[in-house]
Amino acid sequence: MHDIRMIRDTPDAFDAGLSRRNVAPMSSVILSLDTDRRAAIKQAEDAQAAANAAAKDVGKAKASGDEAEFARLRTLMADKKAEIAALNDRAKDLDGQLSDLLMALPNLPYDDVPPGANENDNVEQKRIGTPRSFNFQPVEHFDIPAVKTGMDFAAGAKLSGSRFVVLRGAVARVHRALAQFMLDTHTDEHGLQETITPVLVREEMMYGTGQLPKFGEDSYQTTNGWWLIPTAEVTLTNLINGDTVEADALPRRYVAHTQCFRSEAGSAGRDTSGMLRQHQFEKVEMVSITHPDESDAEHTRMTKCAEAILEKLDLPYRTMLLCAGDMGAGARRTHDLEVWLPGQDTYREISSISTCGDYQARRMNARFKPAGGGKPEFVHTLNGSGLAVGRCLIAVLENGQQADGSVVLPDVLVPYLGGRNTISALGELS
Numbered sequence: 001m002h003d004i005r006m007i008r009d010t011p012d013a014f015d016a017g018l019s020r021r022n023v024a025p026m027s028s029v030i031l032s033l034d035t036d037r038r039a040a041i042k043q044a045e046d047a048q049a050a051a052n053a054a055a056k057d058v059g060k061a062k063a064s065g066d067e068a069e070f071a072r073l074r075t076l077m078a079d080k081k082a083e084i085a086a087l088n089d090r091a092k093d094l095d096g097q098l099s100d101l102l103m104a105l106p107n108l109p110y111d112d113v114p115p116g117a118n119e120n121d122n123v124e125q126k127r128i129g130t131p132r133s134f135n136f137q138p139v140e141h142f143d144i145p146a147v148k149t150g151m152d153f154a155a156g157a158k159l160s161g162s163r164f165v166v167l168r169g170a171v172a173r174v175h176r177a178l179a180q181f182m183l184d185t186h187t188d189e190h191g192l193q194e195t196i197t198p199v200l201v202r203e204e205m206m207y208g209t210g211q212l213p214k215f216g217e218d219s220y221q222t223t224n225g226w227w228l229i230p231t232a233e234v235t236l237t238n239l240i241n242g243d244t245v246e247a248d249a250l251p252r253r254y255v256a257h258t259q260c261f262r263s264e265a266g267s268a269g270r271d272t273s274g275m276l277r278q279h280q281f282e283k284v285e286m287v288s289i290t291h292p293d294e295s296d297a298e299h300t301r302m303t304k305c306a307e308a309i310l311e312k313l314d315l316p317y318r319t320m321l322l323c324a325g326d327m328g329a330g331a332r333r334t335h336d337l338e339v340w341l342p343g344q345d346t347y348r349e350i351s352s353i354s355t356c357g358d359y360q361a362r363r364m365n366a367r368f369k370p371a372g373g374g375k376p377e378f379v380h381t382l383n384g385s386g387l388a389v390g391r392c393l394i395a396v397l398e399n400g401q402q403a404d405g406s407v408v409l410p411d412v413l414v415p416y417l418g419g420r421n422t423i424s425a426l427g428e429l430s
Contacts, residue, residue, distance in 0.1 A: 001099075001102050001103055001359060001362040001363045002014070002102050002105060002108075002359075002362070003358075003362065004030070004034055004098070004102070007027055007030055007031065007034075008031065008034070011027035011028075011031060012027070014026075014027050014108070015027050017108030017109060018105065018106075018108070020108075020109050020113075020115060020324040020325075021106045021108070021109065021324055021325065021327075022117060022324075022325050023105065023106060026101070026105060029101070030098065030101060030102070033094055033097055033098045033101065034098060036094050037091055037094035037095055037098060040087050040088075040090045040091035040094060041087075041091045043087050044084050044087035044088050044091060047080050047083045047084045047087060048080070048084055050076070050080055051076075051077055051080035051081060051084065054073045054076045054077045054080065055077060057069075057073055058070060058073040058074060058077065061073055100213070103207065103213060103363070104213055104214050106329040106330070107329065107330050107331060107332050107356060107357065107359040108332065109324040109327065109331075109332055109333065110332045110333045110355075112333065113321070113322070113323065113324050113327070113332070113333050114321060114323045114324070115323060115324055115325075116323025116324060116325050116326065117323070117325040117326075118323075118325055118326050119322075119326050121323035121325065121326065122320045122321065122322050122323050122326055122336070123320065123321045123323070124318055124319070124320055124321075125318075125319045125320065125321050125335070126318065126319050127316075127317075127318040127319075128307070128310070128311065128316065128317055128318070128319075129310075129311075129314070129315065129316030129317060129340070130316060131316050131340045131342060132316075132342065132399060134342065134403075135403065136403045138342040138343050138398065138401055139343050139398075139401070140273060140274055140341075140343030140344060140398065141274050141275065141343060141393075141394045141397045141398050142273075142274040142275070143343070144397055144398070144401045144405065144407060145405030145406075145425045145426075145427075146170075146397075146401070146405055146406050146407045146423040146424060146425055146426075146427055147171055147397055147407070147423070147427070148427070149168070149169065149426070149427035150167060150168045150169045150170055150171030150172060150423075150427050151165060151166075151167060151168075151171050151274075151275070152165065152166040152167075152168065153165050153166075153274075160279075160280075161279075163264065163277065163278050163279045164278065164279060164280060165275055165278065169427055169428070169429075170423045170427055170428060170429045171393070171397075171423070171427070173417060173429060174393060174396065174397075174409060174413065174417070174423070175282075175389060175390070175393050176416075177413045177416035177417055178389050178392050178393055178396065178413070179257050179282060179284060179389045180416050181309075181312075181412060181413060181416055182257070182284040182309055182386060182387060182389070182392075183255060183257055183284060185308065185309060185312065186255040186284070186286065186305060186386055187255065189308070190253075190305045190308070191253060192253045192254060192255035192286060192305075193252075193253060193254050193255065194255055194256070195236060195239075195254045195255065195256045196256065197232060197235035197236060197239075197256055197258065198229075198235060199228060199229050199235075199258055199259050199260075199261070200222065200226040200227070200228060200229075201226065201227050201229055201234055201235060201238070202225075202226065202227075203225060203227060204241075205227075205234055205235070205238045205241065206219070206227050206234060207363060208234075208237070208238045208241050208360065208363050208364040209233055209234050209237050209238065209330065209360050209363070209364075210329055210330035210356075210359070210360060210363065211227075211230060211234065214329065215329070217263065218230065218262055218263055218264070219261065219262065219263060220261050220263060228261035229258065229260060229261065230260055230261060230262045231258075231260050231283060231285055231383075231385075232256040232257075232258045232260070232283065232285035232287070233285055233287060233383040235256070235258075236254040236256055236285060236287035236383070237287050237289070237360055237364070237381050237383060238364060239252075239254070239289075240252070240289050240361075240364065240366040240379065241364040241365070241366060242364065242365050242366065243366055243367075244366075244367040244368065244369060244376050245367075245368050245369070245379075246368065246369055247291060247368050247369060247370055247371040248371065249368070250289060250290055250291045250294075250368060250379065251288050251289060251290040251291070251294060251298060252288065252289040252290075253286070253287075253288050253289075254286070254287045254288075255284060255285065255286050255287075255386065256284070256285050257282065257283070257284045257285075257389075258282070258283065258285065259280060259281075259282055260280070260281055260282065260283050261279065261280055262279060262281075263279065264277055264279060273344075274394065275390045275391070275393070275394055276348065276391065276394065278390060281388065281389070281390045282388075282389040282390060283385055283387070283388050283389060284385070284386045284387060284389060285383065285384075285385060285386065286302055286305060286306070286353075286383065286384050286385070286386040287381070287382065287383045288302060288381070288382040288383075289366070289379050289380075289381055290379065290380045290381075290382065291368065291379070291380070292357075292358065292377065292378075292379075292380050294380075295355050295357065295380035295382060296355070298355070298380075298382055299333065299335070299353065299354075299355040299382055302353050302382055302384050302386075303319065303335045303337075303353045303384070305384075305386055306337055306351045306353055306384055306385065306386045306387060307319065307337060309386060309387050309392075310337065310339060310350070310387070312410070312412045313392070313395075313396060313410045313412060313413075314399075314410055314411075315339050315340065315392075315395050315396070315399055315410075316339070316340035316399075317337050317338060317339045317340065317347070317350070318337075318338050318347055319335055319336070319337055319338075320335065320336040320337075320338060321333075321334075321335060322334040322335070322336055322352075327354070328352070328354060330354070330356050330359055330360060331354035331355065331356055332354075332355055332356060332357045332359070333354065333355050334352055334353065334354040334355075335352070335353045335354075335384075336349050336351065336352050336353075337349070337350050337351040337352075337353070337387075338350065339391070339392075339395040340395070340399065341394065341395060341398050341399075342398050342399060342401075343398045343401075348391065349391075350385070350387050350388055350391045350392060350395065351384060351385035351386065351387045351388065352384060352385060353382070353383075353384030353385070354382065354383055354384065355380065355381075355382045356380070356381045356382065356383070357380055358378035358379070358380055358381075359381075360381045361378040361379045361380065361381055362378055366378065366379050366381075367379060396409060396410060396413075397423075404425055405425030406422055406423060406424050406425045407422065407423040408421060408422055409421045409422060409423065417429060
C-alpha cells in the first residue's frame with residue numbers, strides 16, 4: 001500500500017513509478033478522492049462544531065423563555081445531526097474507495113531496477129557453475145528411468161486432477177532430504193529461525209502481503225473463508241501484522257518449510273511439463289523484517305542464502321535482476337535464481353528474492369520504535385524461496401542423470417539418505 005502523503009507531495013514521481021510497471025498514471029484519480037474525502041471530514045467537523053454551539057445555547061434559550069429561539073436551536077441541532085451522519089458516511093465511503101484503489105496498485109520499483117515489460121528484459125547479474133557435458137542425450141526428469149517408478153502423475157491425476165503428482169520410494173526420500181538440508185543450512189549457517197506456521201489463513205492476512213485483492217484467482221479459498229497459502233511469505237510476514245516492536249528487535253529472520261497451493265490461473269502453456277508447475281507443492285521460504293536502513297543489505301544477504309543452497313548442491317545457476325515489468329506486485333526489487341535443467345537445455349526459475357520496502361508493512365500496520373525515540377516508523381519486509389523443493393528435486397535429478405538410467409545425487413544429501421548417493425535405474429537408493 002502506498003503513502004498518500006508521498007503521492008500528494010510527488011504525484012509526478014508516483015505516476016512515473018507506475019508507468020515503469022506498465023500501469024497508467026493514477027495520481028489525479030487518487031488525489032481527487034483524497035481531496036473529496038478530506039473535504040467531507042472537514043465539513044463534518046464544522047457541522048459538529050455548529051451543533052455543539054447550538055447545544056450550549058439551547059439551554060439558555062429555554063431558561064430565558066425564548067420559545068422561538070429554543071425551537072430554532074432544536075431544529076438546527078436535528079438538522080446538523082443528520083448532516084454530520086451524511087458527511088461521515090460520505091467520508092467513510094470515499095476512504096474505502098481510496099483504500100481499495102491504493103491496495104490494488106503495485107509497488108513502485110527502486111531506481112536501480114531496469115526498465116522492461118517482461119522476462120526478456122531481465123538482466124543477468126552472474127552465472128555460477130558450468131553445465132555438465134553429457135555423452136548421451138539428457139532427458140527431462142520424468143523420463144529418467146530411475147525416476148519413473150517414483151514420480152506418478154497418473155495417480156496424482158486420479159486423486160486430484162491435472163498438475164498433481166504422487167512421489168514414492170527413493171524420489172520421495174530425496175524430496176524430503178532436500179527440504180531438511182535446506183532448513184538445516186538456513187538455521188545452522190544463515191541464522192534464520194525455523195518456524196512452523198498454518199497453511200490456512202484469514203482473509204486479512206492475504207491482504208497484508210498483497211495477494212488480495214488483485215490476485216485472488218491465483219489462490220484457493222475454503223467454504224468458510226480461510227485461504228490456502230500460496231507461499232509461507234503470507235504467514236511469516238504477517239507474524240508482525242499490527243505490531244509495533246523495538247528497533248533492537250530487528251532484524252527478524254524466519255524460515256519455514258510448508259505445503260503451498262496455487263491455482264495457476266492463466267498459466268496454461270507456461271513451464272507445465274512434469275513437476276515444474278503444480279497446484280500443490282513444497283517450498284522452504286525465507287522472510288526478513290528489517291529496519292529501513294538495513295533492507296538493501298538484507299536483500300543481498302538473502303540472495304546469498306538462496307545461492308548457497310544451489311552451490312552446495314553443485315547445481316549450475318544464474319542470478320537475474322528482474323525488470324520493472326516482470327516483478328511481482330509487492331516487490332521494489334527482485335533477484336531471480338535460475339537453475340540449469342539439462343533436460344530442457346535451459347535455465348528455469350527456482351527462487352525469487354524480493355525486497356518490498358514498507359509496502360506490506362503499511363498494509364499490515366507493522367512498525368518499530370526508533371532507538372532514539374520519536375514516532376513509530378514502518379518496518380521493511382523481504383521474502384524469498386530458499387528454495388522451491390520440487391523444482392530443486394527436478395534439477396538434482398536432471399543434472400545427476402547417468403547413461404545407464406541411474407541418478408547420482410549431490411554429496412551434501414548423503415547424510416540425509418542413510419549414506420547412499422545413487423538412485424538406480426530401477427528406482428532404488430544405493
